[in-house]
Amino acid sequence: MILTDHLPALQVVVPMLIAPLVVLMRVRGLPWAVATVTSLMAFAIAVGLTNTVLDSYSVTYEMGSWRAPYGIELHVTSFSALLLLIVTGASTLTLVAGKQSIDTEIGHDRQPLFYAAWLLALSGFTGIIVTGDAFNIFVFMEIASLASYVIIAAGSDRRVLPAVFKYLIMGTIGATFYLIGIGLIYMMTGTLNLADMEARIHEVGELRPILVAAGFITLGLALKAAVFPLHAWLPHSYTYAPHIVTAFLAACSTKVALYVLLRFDFLVFQQNLSTHEVQFTVFLMPLAVFAILIASGVAVFERNLKGLLAYSSLAQVGYILLGASLVSMPGLTAGLMHMFNHALAKGALFLAVACLGMRFTRLELVNLSGVARQMPWTMAAFVLAGLSLIGVPGTAGFISKWMLISAALQEGALGVALVAIIVVSSLLAVVYIWRVIELAYFGDPPEAGQSVNEAPVWLLVGTWVAALMNIYFGIIPSLPLSLASESAASLLQHLP
Amino acid sequence: MELLGLYNYWAFAVVLMTGLYAVITKGNLIKKLIGLSIFQSAVFLLYITMNKVDGGTAPIVQKGVADQVFSNPLPQVLILTAIVVGISTTALGLAIVIRIKESYGTIEEHEVQNLDHDL
Structure with a gap:
C-alpha cells in the first residue's frame, strides 16, 4: 500500500497525534505554527480525498485491515468530501488569519492547551465525517464536543462559562440519546457498521425498537445541530466564545451533526421504515420553518453583533433542514449547497467580527457607530459576506437560495408557501445586516477624538480571502455543486 | 410475568428519567451534573x-x-x-463549575443569571 491509500485514516490521525505534542510546546508562537501546519495538512488530505472521490465514486478503508462489518470501516463519499472541505478549510483559514486575535484573547501560558484542544476538535469533526461505524461516530462526536467546550470556554468574558455549561449539559443529553438509539439498533441487528445496519434491518421482524431508535437518534442529533427549538445552547456560546473560535465552529459544528442526521435518516432508516420519508418531512419541515422565521426575527432585535450573527446561524440551519425535508433531489442538493455556502458566508462574517474585536472590547451594536470610516476594509468585507448571507445574485448565498426556491416550487401549493417564507426571511436578513451597515457607515463616531486603526493586515487578508470566496463560488459553483448533487443522489438512491 | 422479567429494562427507564428530571429541575450546577451522570449510567445499564x-x-x-x-x-x-x-464530560463540567464559582461566587443557576442581568 502506498501513502495515498491511507488518506482516510490520516485525515483523523494526523491532528489527533499532534494535539498532545502541542501541549508540550512552551516556546511562544510555536503551538500556533504547529497547529496551523497540521490543519493545513488536514486540508491537503481533504483535497486529495475530494479528488479521489470525484474520480471514483467512494473510498473505503479498513481500519487495521479488519474486514467490515467486523472491523471499523472508514467510508469517504462525495457527501463526506464536501463536509471535509468545509471543516478543514474553516479550521485552516481561521488559524492562519487569527493568530493576533487569539493572542489578544488568550494568554500565552494557556495557548498550548488551547491549540491542542483545537486540533482535537478538528480531529473529532473529521472522524465523524469519515467513519462508517455508528459507535465510532459517538466517540468522535464526544471528542469534538468536549474539545469545543474547552475552546469556547477560553473566552475572556465570564458570561461564556454559564453558556458553555449549558452547551455541555445539552450536548451530552444529545449524545446520550444518540447512544440509546444505537443500542436499540444493535440489540435488533447485532451490527454497528452503517452499511451493514441498513441491510440487516430488513431481516428484523419487529420494527418498533428501530422506530424508537430512529426517534432517539433524530432527536439527539437535532440537539447537537441546534435545530429549533433545541437551539438554546448556541446563541450564548457563539456570542461569548473567542472570536476566532466562533468563526471556526459557526462554519462547521452544526453542519457535522446535520451530516450524521441525514446519513442515518436517508441511508439507514429510509429503506426500512415504511413512510419514513413522510414522517421525516412532517416532523422536520415545521421545525425548519419556525427556525427560519423566529431566529431571523430575533436577529433583527439582537443588540450584540455576535449574538445577531449567531441567531442568523440558527436560521441557516433551518434552510439546510428545509431543503432536506423536501426529500427530493433538487431540495436536498439545495440544502447541501447551503451547508457549503453558509460556511463561507458565516466564516467571513465572523472573521470580520474578529477584526472588529481587535479594536473594540465590547461588540454591542451601539459601540460600532461610524466604524466604517475608521476600518473601511473590515467593513467592506463584512458587507460582501453579508450580501452572500442575504442571497444577492453574484454571491454564493444566491446560488443555494435560488436552488432552494426552485426546489420548493416543485411542491405545488405547499411550495408556494415555503417560497413566501424564504422570501420573508431573506428580507429579515436584509434588515438585520442593514442595521449593522447603517450604523457602521452612517452612524456618528461616539467621540471625535477617539481614533481606531484598521485591523492587523494578516487578519484582514484572511477575512478578504473568505469574503472573496463568496464571490468566486457565487460565479463558479461547479465544485460544491457537483459534490452536493452527487451526495443528494446517493442519499436518495433508496427512495421508492 | 414477562413484563416483570424485563426488570432491567424497567430499571433503565426509571434511572434514565430520574437523571433527566434532576438535570431539568435542579438549579444547583453540581446537582445538574449528578443528574447528568445518572442519566448516562442508565444507558450503560441498557447496554450491559x-x-x-x-x-x-x-x-x-x-x-x-x-x-x-x-x-x-x-x-x-x-x-x-x-x-x-x-x-471526561463530568470532569470537564466540574472544572467549568469551579470557574463559575470563581468568577460569580455562586453555583446556583438563577443567581448566576441575576448577576449577569445587571451588566
Whole structure:
C-alpha cells in the first residue's frame, strides 16, 4: 500500500497525534505554527480525498485491515468530501488569519492547551465525517464536543462559562440519546457498521425498537445541530466564545451533526421504515420553518453583533433542514449547497467580527457607530459576506437560495408557501445586516477624538480571502455543486 | 410475568428519567451534573443488559467444550468507552463549575443569571 491509500485514516490521525505534542510546546508562537501546519495538512488530505472521490465514486478503508462489518470501516463519499472541505478549510483559514486575535484573547501560558484542544476538535469533526461505524461516530462526536467546550470556554468574558455549561449539559443529553438509539439498533441487528445496519434491518421482524431508535437518534442529533427549538445552547456560546473560535465552529459544528442526521435518516432508516420519508418531512419541515422565521426575527432585535450573527446561524440551519425535508433531489442538493455556502458566508462574517474585536472590547451594536470610516476594509468585507448571507445574485448565498426556491416550487401549493417564507426571511436578513451597515457607515463616531486603526493586515487578508470566496463560488459553483448533487443522489438512491 | 422479567429494562427507564428530571429541575450546577451522570449510567445499564444471554458465560474458547453458550462481549467493550467519555464530560463540567464559582461566587443557576442581568 502506498501513502495515498491511507488518506482516510490520516485525515483523523494526523491532528489527533499532534494535539498532545502541542501541549508540550512552551516556546511562544510555536503551538500556533504547529497547529496551523497540521490543519493545513488536514486540508491537503481533504483535497486529495475530494479528488479521489470525484474520480471514483467512494473510498473505503479498513481500519487495521479488519474486514467490515467486523472491523471499523472508514467510508469517504462525495457527501463526506464536501463536509471535509468545509471543516478543514474553516479550521485552516481561521488559524492562519487569527493568530493576533487569539493572542489578544488568550494568554500565552494557556495557548498550548488551547491549540491542542483545537486540533482535537478538528480531529473529532473529521472522524465523524469519515467513519462508517455508528459507535465510532459517538466517540468522535464526544471528542469534538468536549474539545469545543474547552475552546469556547477560553473566552475572556465570564458570561461564556454559564453558556458553555449549558452547551455541555445539552450536548451530552444529545449524545446520550444518540447512544440509546444505537443500542436499540444493535440489540435488533447485532451490527454497528452503517452499511451493514441498513441491510440487516430488513431481516428484523419487529420494527418498533428501530422506530424508537430512529426517534432517539433524530432527536439527539437535532440537539447537537441546534435545530429549533433545541437551539438554546448556541446563541450564548457563539456570542461569548473567542472570536476566532466562533468563526471556526459557526462554519462547521452544526453542519457535522446535520451530516450524521441525514446519513442515518436517508441511508439507514429510509429503506426500512415504511413512510419514513413522510414522517421525516412532517416532523422536520415545521421545525425548519419556525427556525427560519423566529431566529431571523430575533436577529433583527439582537443588540450584540455576535449574538445577531449567531441567531442568523440558527436560521441557516433551518434552510439546510428545509431543503432536506423536501426529500427530493433538487431540495436536498439545495440544502447541501447551503451547508457549503453558509460556511463561507458565516466564516467571513465572523472573521470580520474578529477584526472588529481587535479594536473594540465590547461588540454591542451601539459601540460600532461610524466604524466604517475608521476600518473601511473590515467593513467592506463584512458587507460582501453579508450580501452572500442575504442571497444577492453574484454571491454564493444566491446560488443555494435560488436552488432552494426552485426546489420548493416543485411542491405545488405547499411550495408556494415555503417560497413566501424564504422570501420573508431573506428580507429579515436584509434588515438585520442593514442595521449593522447603517450604523457602521452612517452612524456618528461616539467621540471625535477617539481614533481606531484598521485591523492587523494578516487578519484582514484572511477575512478578504473568505469574503472573496463568496464571490468566486457565487460565479463558479461547479465544485460544491457537483459534490452536493452527487451526495443528494446517493442519499436518495433508496427512495421508492 | 414477562413484563416483570424485563426488570432491567424497567430499571433503565426509571434511572434514565430520574437523571433527566434532576438535570431539568435542579438549579444547583453540581446537582445538574449528578443528574447528568445518572442519566448516562442508565444507558450503560441498557447496554450491559442486552449482552446477557441466558446461561451464557464469558467468551473464552476451551478445548473439548463445543456447545458452550457465550454472552456477547462487544456491548461491554463499547460501554467501557462510553464510561470513559462520561467521566471526561463530568470532569470537564466540574472544572467549568469551579470557574463559575470563581468568577460569580455562586453555583446556583438563577443567581448566576441575576448577576449577569445587571451588566
